[in-house]
Amino acid sequence: MNVYAPILVLGIIAAAFAVLSVGIAPFTGPKRYNRAKLDSYECGIEPTPQPAGGGRVSVKYFITAMLFIVFDIEIIFLYPFAVAFDQLGWFGLIEMVIFIGTVFVAYAYVWRRGGLEWD
Amino acid sequence: MTALTGAVLAQNALSAADLPQIGAPAIEYGTLSPVLAITATALIGVLVEAGAPRRARFGLQSAVAIVGILAALAATVWVSIHDLGKVSFEGTDLLARGKTVAEGALVVDGPTVFLWGLLLVFALVSMLMFAERGLEGGLSGFTGQAAVAPGGAGEREATMAGIEHTEIFPLAMFALLGMMVFPASNDLLTMFVALEVLSLPLYLLCGLARRRRLLSQEAAVKYFLLGAFSSAFFLYGIALVYGYSGSFTLAAIDTAVSNQIAGQNLLLAGMALISVGLLFKVSAVPFQAWTPDVYQGAPTAVTAFMAAGTKVAAFGALLRVFFVGFGGAQWDWRPLMMIVAVLTMVVGAVVLIRQTDVKRMLAYSAIAHSGFILTAFAGAYEGSAGTATITSVSAVMFYLAVYGFSTIGAFAIATLVRDGGGEVGHLARWAGLGRESPVLAGVFALFMLSFAGIPLTAGFMGKWTVFSAAWSGYAWPLVVAGVLTSAVAAYFYVRVIVLMFFADPEGDGPTVAVPSVMTSAVIAVTAAVTIVLGIVPGPVLDLAQNAGTFVR
Amino acid sequence: MSMVELTFLMLSGVAVFSALLAVSTTQVVHAALWLVLTLGAIAGCYLLIGAEFIAWVQVLIYIGAVVVLLLFALMLTRAPTGPDSATTTSNRNVAAAVSVLVAGGLAAIMVSGFAGERLAPPRGGVGSAASIGDAIFGTWVLPFEILSLVLLAALVGAIVLTRRGPERDNGAPGDVPERAQH
Numbered sequence: 129m130n131v132y133a134p135i136l137v138l139g140i141i142a143a144a145f146a147v148l149s150v151g152i153a154p155f156t157g158p159k160r161y162n163r164a165k166l167d168s169y170e171c172g173i174e175p176t177p178q179p180a181g182g183g184r185v186s187v188k189y190f191i192t193a194m195l196f197i198v199f200d201i202e203i204i205f206l207y208p209f210a211v212a213f214d215q216l217g218w219f220g221l222i223e224m225v226i227f228i229g230t231v232f233v234a235y236a237y238v239w240r241r242g243g244l245e246w247d
Numbered sequence: 248m249t250a251l252t253g254a255v256l257a258q259n260a261l262s263a264a265d266l267p268q269i270g271a272p273a274i275e276y277g278t279l280s281p282v283l284a285i286t287a288t289a290l291i292g293v294l295v296e297a298g299a300p301r302r303a304r305f306g307l308q309s310a311v312a313i314v315g316i317l318a319a320l321a322a323t324v325w326v327s328i329h330d331l332g333k334v335s336f337e338g339t340d341l342l343a344r345g346k347t348v349a350e351g352a353l354v355v356d357g358p359t360v361f362l363w364g365l366l367l368v369f370a371l372v373s374m375l376m377f378a379e380r381g382l383e384g385g386l387s388g389f390t391g392q393a394a395v396a397p398g399g400a401g402e403r404e405a406t407m408a409g410i411e412h413t414e415i416f417p418l419a420m421f422a423l424l425g426m427m428v429f430p431a432s433n434d435l436l437t438m439f440v441a442l443e444v445l446s447l448p449l450y451l452l453c454g455l456a457r458r459r460r461l462l463s464q465e466a467a468v469k470y471f472l473l474g475a476f477s478s479a480f481f482l483y484g485i486a487l488v489y490g491y492s493g494s495f496t497l498a499a500i501d502t503a504v505s506n507q508i509a510g511q512n513l514l515l516a517g518m519a520l521i522s523v524g525l526l527f528k529v530s531a532v533p534f535q536a537w538t539p540d541v542y543q544g545a546p547t548a549v550t551a552f553m554a555a556g557t558k559v560a561a562f563g564a565l566l567r568v569f570f571v572g573f574g575g576a577q578w579d580w581r582p583l584m585m586i587v588a589v590l591t592m593v594v595g596a597v598v599l600i601r602q603t604d605v606k607r608m609l610a611y612s613a614i615a616h617s618g619f620i621l622t623a624f625a626g627a628y629e630g631s632a633g634t635a636t637i638t639s640v641s642a643v644m645f646y647l648a649v650y651g652f653s654t655i656g657a658f659a660i661a662t663l664v665r666d667g668g669g670e671v672g673h674l675a676r677w678a679g680l681g682r683e684s685p686v687l688a689g690v691f692a693l694f695m696l697s698f699a700g701i702p703l704t705a706g707f708m709g710k711w712t713v714f715s716a717a718w719s720g721y722a723w724p725l726v727v728a729g730v731l732t733s734a735v736a737a738y739f740y741v742r743v744i745v746l747m748f749f750a751d752p753e754g755d756g757p758t759v760a761v762p763s764v765m766t767s768a769v770i771a772v773t774a775a776v777t778i779v780l781g782i783v784p785g786p787v788l789d790l791a792q793n794a795g796t797f798v799r
Numbered sequence: 800m801s802m803v804e805l806t807f808l809m810l811s812g813v814a815v816f817s818a819l820l821a822v823s824t825t826q827v828v829h830a831a832l833w834l835v836l837t838l839g840a841i842a843g844c845y846l847l848i849g850a851e852f853i854a855w856v857q858v859l860i861y862i863g864a865v866v867v868l869l870l871f872a873l874m875l876t877r878a879p880t881g882p883d884s885a886t887t888t889s890n891r892n893v894a895a896a897v898s899v900l901v902a903g904g905l906a907a908i909m910v911s912g913f914a915g916e917r918l919a920p921p922r923g924g925v926g927s928a929a930s931i932g933d934a935i936f937g938t939w940v941l942p943f944e945i946l947s948l949v950l951l952a953a954l955v956g957a958i959v960l961t962r963r964g965p966e967r968d969n970g971a972p973g974d975v976p977e978r979a980q981h
Binding site for chain 2: 905908911912913936937938939940941942945946948949951952953955956958959960961962963
Binding site: 187217218219230233234236237239240241 | 271272290293294296297298394
């Protein structure tokens with residue numbers, strides 16, 4: 129349990145920071161609204177238009193989330209590999225290369241099929 | 248955060264450098280070559296999808312799939328010659344032949360190799376149906392674009408532009424890979440991974456029909472939800488069995504079960520949950536509800552592939568798990584499996600009588616046949632050295648061969664009876680098919696007779712073997728129930744034949760589309776096999792019998 | 800009762816409580832957010848029983864990706880997401896009865912299987928990333944490699960089901976790739 133005490137402390141500090149900065153902003157910050165400030169925020173790009181009549185948000189978000197989840201799962205396996213790399217030797221490396229190879233196949237397919245294009 | 252954890256952990260846990268260097272795991276590439284060939288085929292398929300120009304893709308993909316399957320078949324034959332050494336125990340040869348490979352993840356033994364051969368042949372035949380483009384005006388039977396709304400402008404545009412999903416071939420190869428690994432798994436974790444590999448592509452393929460797309464999408468969603476549910480049962484069962492035995496490996500589970508190392512409740516619950524997952528895949532009652540909807544909605548080529556392939560894979564896995572892993576507890580599970588077998592036969596046969604749609608009819612027929620196969624499974628006759636009586640494993644494998652060919656053939660014929668809206672599903676519209684196309688109706692009648700188990704067809708030999716195995720296992724009530732339900736089902740099959748040949752056609756009657764050489768080849772091969780296995784079953788039966796029992 | 804056991808109990812309580820709220824709340828988005836709390840509490844439980852790597856996987860994959868996917872799925876469909884959006888059918892009571900029965904049955908099995916057993920606290924980094932790495936790249940190498948194919952198949956499926964519009968032709972001469980229309 130003691131092992132995780134620093135993480136717990138870090139978590140508490142992070143939570144306190146988030147709560148504090150959001151909670152204090154209405155009292156201290158200036159309120160000067162303009163069009164750009166009230167626009168929906170989408171990582172700095174022009175907001176993706178909502179489809180008329182069909183669906184609520186674009187299916188493009190869903191593809192992106194799907195791609196993320198698949199690559200996320202692939203990446204998570206890199207961690208035990210990296211930690212145990214010393215004992216695994218060459219064979220472990222080859223296994224990982226094969227594993228990454230299939231990711232690469234997936235990547236090539238998604239890229240060529242336009243899955244990475246936003247519009 | 249993780250870096251911090253690592254640093255802190257290093258203080259009081261073993262750090263990675265303290266652990267001994269582990270050796271490279273042993274992977275028997277030669278013995279695994281059929282699986283590796285299908286893996287390579289699937290990967291090449293995805294690369295073709297990424298690299299080849301659109302016009303060339305469909306032909307290229309079907310060629311890749313067919314060549315890959317042929318290579319895997321050749322590899323399977325090679326494995327069956329070279330890698331199936333007799334297993335000895337304390338100096339005496341056992342019935343089992345083969346060995347475990349890949350650090351004990353897979354076991355390549357007689358049944359594995361037989362089932363691999365079956366799966367590859369079924370996949371080969373199904374790929375010919377996938378590749379059929381003669382029935383939809385030069386396009387495949389799969390939707391052009393799955394993402395556009397059914398019946399909308401986008402769909403028409405896609406059809407006009409001749410867009411096709413060629414991913415169906417790599418997806419089918421992934422499913423085939425899962426089917427091959429599933430019955431060969433030597434531990435429950437590998438089996439679960441294989442279950443996912445085989446299920447996921449099939450869920451997708453079910454939703455890609457060109458005609459009646461809403462029905463197809465509904466089928467895909469139903470199959471996906473229920474399938475995911477049953478996978479969860481299977482996984483929970485694995486967890487409970489692990490809690491009981493402390494191992495995922497079937498042999499270790501067997502040891503634990505035979506020695507009754509702990510309270511039986513965990514084991515019983517684990518066995519029940521695992522059997523739910525497996526019985527769902529073979530569509531046994533009471534887990535059959537998805538079967539008619541999915542068989543009807545899915546593209547017919549996919550239905551054929553699924554009906555034959557999934558059944559082979561799931562029965563192979565069912566037999567391996569229960570005979571090898573839970574063999575010591577067979578007096579616990581056999582009574583329950585007997586009830587499931589009887590229920591499956593009765594529900595399948597009785598509901599079959601009321602069917603009016605060809606594909607639903609074949610679905611209930613699939614359920615009834617699962618029941619017949621379950622009789623041999625519940626009989627659990629493992630044979631004894633020196634006698635030639637057919638064992639449960641051999642009987643099930645032979646029946647799977649017989650049933651698979653007949654059902655693929657029947658679905659292939661169902662793709663040919665059409666009108667302006669696509670395939671004609673309603674059986675009443677099949678009236679008078681015998682006048683329109685005597686050959687086609689005759690072949691369909693042959694499959695019906697085989698399903699009914701009439702002598703001189705393969706179906707009769709199949710039924711004879713499973714009932715004989717059940718009899719040897721002292722499960723005679725199952726044999727009685729099986730014969731009675733066969734008679735009920737036979738009534739319906741014969742009625743279909745009468746309808747095709749002696750009823751007056753409704754209106755213009757059905758039209759029979761002229762297929763390309765692909766579907767014609769499928770029908771010819773499956774019909775030939777159905778006749779040959781009925782008249783000279785010896786060679787295949789010997790092959791199934793020589794496969795022996797499972798390697799532990 | 801040690802500190803670890805107490806924390807474990809508290810976290811399990813949070814997990815069960817938020818799971819109940821997730822199925823009983825009347826707003827679908829809230830249900831997804833309660834799920835986050837359930838999954839997070841379970842991640843904490845994993846940590847306490849020494850399954851360190853699994854705990855981080857739970858946080859990264861389930862909370863970080865699966866729930867986000869779930870929320871996207873909610874926003875994609877035309878179904879409302881406001882108050883009373885979690886529509887219930889007349890099956891509600893039957894479903895509740897079935898889940899209570901199932902939960903009771905599973906609990907009974909667990910109690911009968913493990914009652915009175917004291918499992919030794921994990922030692923020597925059993926659930927650490929290093930030992931999992933050893934297992935994955937040693938004994939379980941084949942299932943591991945097959946797993947990558949599940950992911951590949953899922954990815955192909957995602958593209959098949961969502962890409963629309965005129966398809967880019969892979970490098971056919973003189974063909975300008977057309978933009979998808981939405």
